[in-house]
Amino acid sequence: xxxxxxxxxxxxxxxxxxxxxxxxxxxxxxxxxxxxxxxxxxxxxxxxxxxxxxxxxxxxxxxxxxxxxxxxxxxxxxxxxxxxxxxxxxxxxxxxxxxxxxxxxxxxxxxxxxxxxxxxxxxxxxxxxxxxxxxxxxxxxxxxxxxxxxxxxxxxxxxxxxxxxxxxxxxxxxxxxxxxxxxxxxxxxxxxxxxxxxxxxxxxxxxxxxxxxxxxxxxxxxxxxxxxxxxxxxxxxxxxxxxxxxxxxxxxxxxxxxxxxxxxxxxxxxxxxxxxxxxxxxxxxxxxxxxxxxxxxxxxxxxxxx
Amino acid sequence: xxxxxxxxxxxxxxxxxxxxxxxxxxxxxxxxxxxxxxxxxxxxxxxxxxxxxxxxxxxxxxxxxxxxxxxxxxxxxxxxxxxxxxxxxxxxxxxxxxxxxxxxxxxxxxxxxxxxxxxxxxxxxxxxxxxxxxxxxxxxxxxxxxxxxxxxxxxxxxxxxxxxxxxxxxxxxxxxxxxxxxxxxxxxxxxxxxxxxxxxxxxxxxxxxxxxxxxxxxxxxxxxxxxxxxxxxxxxxxxxxxxxxxxxxxxxxxxxxxxxxxxxxxxxxxxxxxxxxxxxxxxx
Numbered sequence: 001x002x003x004x005x006x007x008x009x010x011x012x013x014x015x016x017x018x019x020x021x022x023x024x025x026x027x028x029x030x031x032x033x034x035x036x037x038x039x040x041x042x043x044x045x046x047x048x049x050x051x052x053x054x055x056x057x058x059x060x061x062x063x064x065x066x067x068x069x070x071x072x073x074x075x076x077x078x079x080x081x082x083x084x085x086x087x088x089x090x091x092x093x094x095x096x097x098x099x100x101x102x103x104x105x106x107x108x109x110x111x112x113x114x115x116x117x118x119x120x121x122x123x124x125x126x127x128x129x130x131x132x133x134x135x136x137x138x139x140x141x142x143x144x145x146x147x148x149x150x151x152x153x154x155x156x157x158x159x160x161x162x163x164x165x166x167x168x169x170x171x172x173x174x175x176x177x178x179x180x181x182x183x184x185x186x187x188x189x190x191x192x193x194x195x196x197x198x199x200x201x202x203x204x205x206x207x208x209x210x211x212x213x214x215x216x217x218x219x220x221x222x223x224x225x226x227x228x229x230x231x232x233x234x235x236x237x238x239x240x241x242x243x244x245x246x247x248x249x250x251x252x253x254x255x256x257x258x259x260x261x262x263x264x265x266x267x268x269x270x271x272x273x274x275x276x277x278x279x280x281x282x283x284x285x286x287x288x289x290x291x292x293x294x295x296x297x298x299x300x301x302x303x304x305x306x
Numbered sequence: 307x308x309x310x311x312x313x314x315x316x317x318x319x320x321x322x323x324x325x326x327x328x329x330x331x332x333x334x335x336x337x338x339x340x341x342x343x344x345x346x347x348x349x350x351x352x353x354x355x356x357x358x359x360x361x362x363x364x365x366x367x368x369x370x371x372x373x374x375x376x377x378x379x380x381x382x383x384x385x386x387x388x389x390x391x392x393x394x395x396x397x398x399x400x401x402x403x404x405x406x407x408x409x410x411x412x413x414x415x416x417x418x419x420x421x422x423x424x425x426x427x428x429x430x431x432x433x434x435x436x437x438x439x440x441x442x443x444x445x446x447x448x449x450x451x452x453x454x455x456x457x458x459x460x461x462x463x464x465x466x467x468x469x470x471x472x473x474x475x476x477x478x479x480x481x482x483x484x485x486x487x488x489x490x491x492x493x494x495x496x497x498x499x500x501x502x503x504x505x506x507x508x509x510x511x512x513x514x515x516x517x518x519x520x521x522x523x524x525x526x527x528x529x530x531x532x533x534x535x536x537x538x539x540x541x542x543x544x545x546x547x548x549x550x551x552x553x554x555x556x557x558x559x560x561x562x563x564x565x566x567x568x569x570x571x572x573x574x575x576x577x578x579x580x581x582x583x584x585x586x587x588x589x590x
Binding site: 010020021022027028029032037038042043046051056059103106109111112115117118121125127128129131132133134135136138143145146149161169185188238240243248258262265266269279283285286289290292293294297300302 | 322340344371404421437443522544555559566
């Protein structure tokens with residue numbers, strides 16, 4: 001007979017009751033509330049305060065209203081960074097999705113080793129961003145970098161390109177590295193979307209005389225649309241993480257030519273020690289990321305309910 | 307004698323497929339060229355690395371750069387710190403994620419839905435935007451310059467991902483198997499430990515490795531929350547090498563190669579499972 005007062009029995013009973021579910025979820029919810037929710041709100045509060053090295057440790061700091069935000073908008077750098085960020089995000093999203101789509105379509109064809117080669121490409125996405133930044137910085141070095149050497153040997157350019165020190169090229173350079181980094185992830189997720197398209201529809205269309213181009217635009221692309229929407233949202237969010245790459249390759253320079261909002265925010269906080277203004281930028285960016293994420297979550301949940 | 311055993315004739319692979327394979331190999335190898343270039347550069351002599359005309363293969367392969375980074379740059383200490391931080395973050399992440407993922411896979415209610423959406427949203431907030439308040443908060447708690455701060459911050463980045471991925475793993479395990487064990491008299495805990503957890507083993511290996519790799523590659527949190535060089539992980543060590551205007555590229559690439567080695571080992575061992583795990587879990 002079970003001893004009803006034994007500790008073991010009571011533990012089992014507690015675990016078997018319906019109250020266990022909120023407890024199991026609770027640990028994670030509390031952790032995320034403390035280490036993500038609280039920082040997000042704290043950040044918003046700081047963006048209305050003057051926070052510097054002197055009052056960093058104290059809890060009551062002068063509230064300055066919207067002064068931090070006004071300061072940002074008045075800074076001529078704001079529009080430079082805004083344009084850089086828009087170029088960087090749009091360029092990355094468009095090229096990563098198109099490139100990922102191209103690769104996924106190529107490796108969806110039937111030939112020996114297709115799946116294996118697709119898997120090998122994923123190695124790029126697994127590498128630490130710091131390593132990717134370091135390797136690209138080395139390859140793009142103007143004097144003895146392999147990229148300039150290749151372009152010159154092929155006769156594509158006549159003189160050296162100063163990839164990282166020419167303000168006209170630096171944003172393109174960090175974009176190249178970031179696209180290289182994100183491409184495999186896009187490819188793998190689009191491949192999964194492609195695998196979900198029923199083959200018989202495509203075969204029926206082929207029998208009806210639709211050529212490959214027609215099949216792609218009339219069947220594959222519309223059926224792939226939900227995956228692509230989710231991917232556009234995810235890639236937009238992930239470009240905000242390109243900080244590591246930019247920090248390694250250009251530090252946002254030269255003269256802010258590759259400076260984007262997350263980099264500017266970090267520099268304000270950790271180089272100028274103007275934490276309030278740094279917080280104002282990251283609060284505004286967090287709102288944007290949050291809105292994009294809502295689109296993403298909605299599209300994913302709509303898809304999984306089908 | 308007549309040959310009565312028909313030898314099955316496999317269809318020869320048509321020409322078109324060989325062409326596709328050839329071009330596919332070209333795509334994959336040009337994509338992976340940066341990885342090749344990293345390794346090759348690390349094996350060259352200093353003068354060959356800095357030669358105006360790069361060489362595709364090292365003419366006099368040498369391990370001098372590796373000797374340098376182990377003896378002079380203390381890469382061993384950086385790697386030990388990396389393993390400590392990513393090991394700690396992985397353990398904490400899996401511990402917390404298990405309960406949440408299991409509950410989210412077994413109970414459907416509006417509350418659980420709300421939690422899931424919350425977890426998905428917290429997954430997308432990037433460290434560079436969160437690090438300012440994190441730094442100020444940890445400063446007030448006097449946790450700046452501790453591994454604890456970095457492990458907690460890193461876990462906040464990996465936990466949502468782990469919950470979402472493990473939830474998919476648990477959802478694929480039929481609840482009937484657990485119920486059968488419960489009918490046989492097991493408590494819920496025993497049914498989970500003896501039946502569900504072993505079935506989720508592969509999921510744990512995949513999620514655990516991906517979490518480990520994310521933590522291993524983390525740069526923003528350690529570099530901002532710790533300023534003691536002796537505590538820094540390999541990402542920050544590599545940054546010290548290449549962040550400056552002038553860099554010693556042969557040694558830097560040796561550092562990067564050694565740093566990537568654990569990543570490549572995990573990748574080779576788990577590549578297929580990671581691919582299928584990502585495609586089933588990341589968007590669902």
